[in-house]
Amino acid sequence: MSLMTDNLIACAECDALHVWRPIAAGERARCVRCGNVLYRRPRMTSDQMLALVVGALLTFLLANAYPIVDLEVQGIRNSATLLGSIVALWTEERWLIAILVFATTILFPLIDLLSMLALFLTVARPGRPMIGFTTLYRFVWVLRPWGMIEVFMLGTLVALVKLSHLAHVVPGVALWAFGALTVLMAVVVSFDLRWLWVEPGRSA
Amino acid sequence: MTKVASALSASQAGLLVCPCCGLVCRPAVRIGAWACPRCGTALASRKTDSLSRTWAFLIAAMLLYIPANLLPVMETASLFGAEEDTILSGVVYFWTSGSQGLATLIFVVSILVPLLKMGTLLVLAVSVHLRSSHSVHQRALLFRIVEAVGRWSMLDIFVVALMVGLVQFRTLAVIHAGPGAAAFGSVVVLTMLAARSFDPRLIWDCIKDDHD
Ligand SMILES: [Zn+2]
Ligand SMILES: [Zn+2]
Numbered sequence: 001m002s003l004m005t006d007n008l009i010a011c012a013e014c015d016a017l018h019v020w021r022p023i024a025a026g027e028r029a030r031c032v033r034c035g036n037v038l039y040r041r042p043r044m045t046s047d048q049m050l051a052l053v054v055g056a057l058l059t060f061l062l063a064n065a066y067p068i069v070d071l072e073v074q075g076i077r078n079s080a081t082l083l084g085s086i087v088a089l090w091t092e093e094r095w096l097i098a099i100l101v102f103a104t105t106i107l108f109p110l111i112d113l114l115s116m117l118a119l120f121l122t123v124a125r126p127g128r129p130m131i132g133f134t135t136l137y138r139f140v141w142v143l144r145p146w147g148m149i150e151v152f153m154l155g156t157l158v159a160l161v162k163l164s165h166l167a168h169v170v171p172g173v174a175l176w177a178f179g180a181l182t183v184l185m186a187v188v189v190s191f192d193l194r195w196l197w198v199e200p201g202r203s204a
Numbered sequence: 205m206t207k208v209a210s211a212l213s214a215s216q217a218g219l220l221v222c223p224c225c226g227l228v229c230r231p232a233v234r235i236g237a238w239a240c241p242r243c244g245t246a247l248a249s250r251k252t253d254s255l256s257r258t259w260a261f262l263i264a265a266m267l268l269y270i271p272a273n274l275l276p277v278m279e280t281a282s283l284f285g286a287e288e289d290t291i292l293s294g295v296v297y298f299w300t301s302g303s304q305g306l307a308t309l310i311f312v313v314s315i316l317v318p319l320l321k322m323g324t325l326l327v328l329a330v331s332v333h334l335r336s337s338h339s340v341h342q343r344a345l346l347f348r349i350v351e352a353v354g355r356w357s358m359l360d361i362f363v364v365a366l367m368v369g370l371v372q373f374r375t376l377a378v379i380h381a382g383p384g385a386a387a388f389g390s391v392v393v394l395t396m397l398a399a400r401s402f403d404p405r406l407i408w409d410c411i412k413d414d415h416d
Contacts, residue, residue, distance in 0.1 A: 008214075008228040010221040013344060014408040015213035017228075034344050034408070039226070071370050078372060085369025089381055092368070096386040100393070101365045104358065134243045141224045145400070148358055155362025161306055162298075162363070163370065166377075194226045197242065 009038050040192040049191055050120040056184040057113050063177035064106065068156060070170040071163060079172060082106065082152075104148040109185065112147050115140045116188060123196060140193065153182045213408070220247040251403040258329050261398035265391050266322055272391045273315075275384030278364050282377035290384060291315060291360060313356045314388075321357075321395050324350045328402060337411040344407055351399045357392045361385060 009018045011031035018038060023029055026043040030036065044052070067079035080088075082105060089098040115136040122133055156178060163169050214221050220229045222240035229247065231238060238247035251257075276288035289297070291314050298307035324346050331343060364385050371379040 008219070009226065010214035010219070010228050012221075012223070012226070013348070013404045015215055015221070015405040016408075017212050017214050017217060017219070034341065036344075036348070068366070069370065073373055073376055076373055076376070078370060080366065080369035082369075085365050088369045088372065089365060092380055094368075094381040094386065097361060097365065097381055097389055100361065100389045105362070138224055138243055138245060145355070145396070148355055148362075151356055151358050152362045154356075155359045156366060158306060158310065158359065159363045159366040159370070161303060162367065165301055166371075197225055197227075 011036055011038060039194060040190075042191050042195055044187075044191070046120050046123045046196075049188070050117070050124060052184060052187060053113055053116045053120060056181060056188055057117065059177050059181045059184055060110065060113060063174045063181050066173035066177065068174040068178065069160060069163075069172050072168040072170070073166070081174065104146055105152045108143045108147040109149050112140055112143055113188070119193075119196060137193065137196070144189065147185070149178070149185050150182045153178050213405075215249045215405075215409075220249060222247060223251075250405060250409075251401065254401055254403040254406060255329055255332060257401035258325060258398050261394050261401060262322060262325050262329070265318075265394035265398060268387050268391045268394065269318065269322070272384055272388035275387060276382035277360060277384040277388060278367060279380040279382045280371075280377065281380070283375075288382060291388065294360070310360065313353075314360045317353055317357050318391055318395060321350050321354050321399070325395070325398050325402060328407065332406045332410070335410045340407055340411055344404060347399075347402065347404045347407070354392070354396050354399055357395075358389070361389045361392070 007020045009020050009029075010016070011018070011034060013036040014031060014034040016031055016033040018029075018031065021029065023039075023041045025041050028040040029038040031038055042049070064082055067081050067084075070077055070079045072078075086098050086102045086106075089101065118136055119133065119140070156175065160169055160171070160175075214228060218230070220231055220238060221227070222229065222243060222245055224245040225240060225243040227240055227242045229238075229241060231247075239245065240247055273291055276290050277294070278289040280287040280289070291310075295307050295311045295315070298304075298310060328343060328347060331338075364381050367379045368381050371377055
């Protein structure tokens with residue numbers, strides 16, 4: 001008896017069994033019982049995803065290297081980067097919040113993107129399985145729900161509105177970079193990772 | 205698209221599903237604990253101790269919800285004196301300063317979502333305990349919504365973090381994070397952990413004998 005039943009898919013939400021069927025790019029297969037998405041066939045190829053991940057990593061660097069916003073009160077200017085805000089929280093001994101913000105906006109998204117880079121690099125060179133492929137894959141699976149770039153982006157906008165009542169606010173480079181990163185991350189995250197196992201072995 | 209293989213669930217068919225890579229495995233020979241042959245993730249028919257873990261995280265979240273709302277999340281010190289903001293007073297501030305849209309947004313993600321999330325998980329956990337087979341589809345949908353929107357409650361934490369980073373004008377005004385921020389952040393993390401511990405397949409397990 002074989003250990004893997006390659007043609008079966010189980011719904012992650014209701015456990016109903018389905019037979020795996022090839023679908024077109026961009027399509028999604030749904031569970032007949034509960035309607036949950038069983039699997040999605042990515043619209044993009046691995047090469048396109050690789051380019052996208054590299055782009056996201058560069059945007060990530062921009063977003064963290066430049067100030068998000070400049071604030072001017074009575075001639076005094078102050079600017080803040082994301083990391084600078086985290087350091088400010090740390091120095092005033094709000095450790096829990098500092099760690100929480102650092103993990104969800106910098107550490108986890110960065111590990112996610114670097115892991116995706118390694119995964120797609122491996123897929124782009126078939127026949128040379130990278131050691132640690134499964135480890136990276138599981139890493140992404142565990143960390144992904146805790147990356148919150150898009151929530152942070154919305155938080156930034158709320159903070160800007162709040163501050164615009166008090167002072168003169170000048171958006172910085174990083175604000176636009178975070179906006180772009182939000183979009184790029186949304187595309188990266190929409191890639192159904194399980195397809196990485198399907199692609200080499202099974203002809204659709 | 206996909207056709208139904210059978211009316212069976214994977215567990216009824218004696219199969220184990222990898223939560224990480226999705227591989228459906230037939231347990232052949234048992235050597236210690238099951239692990240996915242493809243990615244190595246530990247396999248179990250249902251999430252381990254799903255209900256007790258959900259309860260633990262949920263109760264901790266509900267307890268912390270009280271200081272999260274009573275303690276100030278932000279403290280402002282300026283020339284005009286000191287000011288303390290709780291989550292609710294932040295909403296009131298936006299409402300009275302003419303940003304009703306933003307006030308509504310923050311009210312929904314910071315106050316309504318955590319409350320509804322805890323309430324929903326409570327109902328789901330109790331209904332699974334009672335092995336209820338009522339409105340299974342609605343409960344499954346509720347869980348999906350709760351799991352998807354929970355992360356947005358972190359919004360206020362990020363607002364406070366940025367305000368602290370930005371408003372550091374020593375003589376004019378300085379903003380600090382208040383003790384409520386840590387409590388509120390913990391509530392969000394704990395409710396996310398509670399939702400992740402809950403196994404939605406338990407909802408469907410209760411109806412395995414009758415048809416819907
Ligand atoms: Zn289903
Ligand atoms: Zn697996």
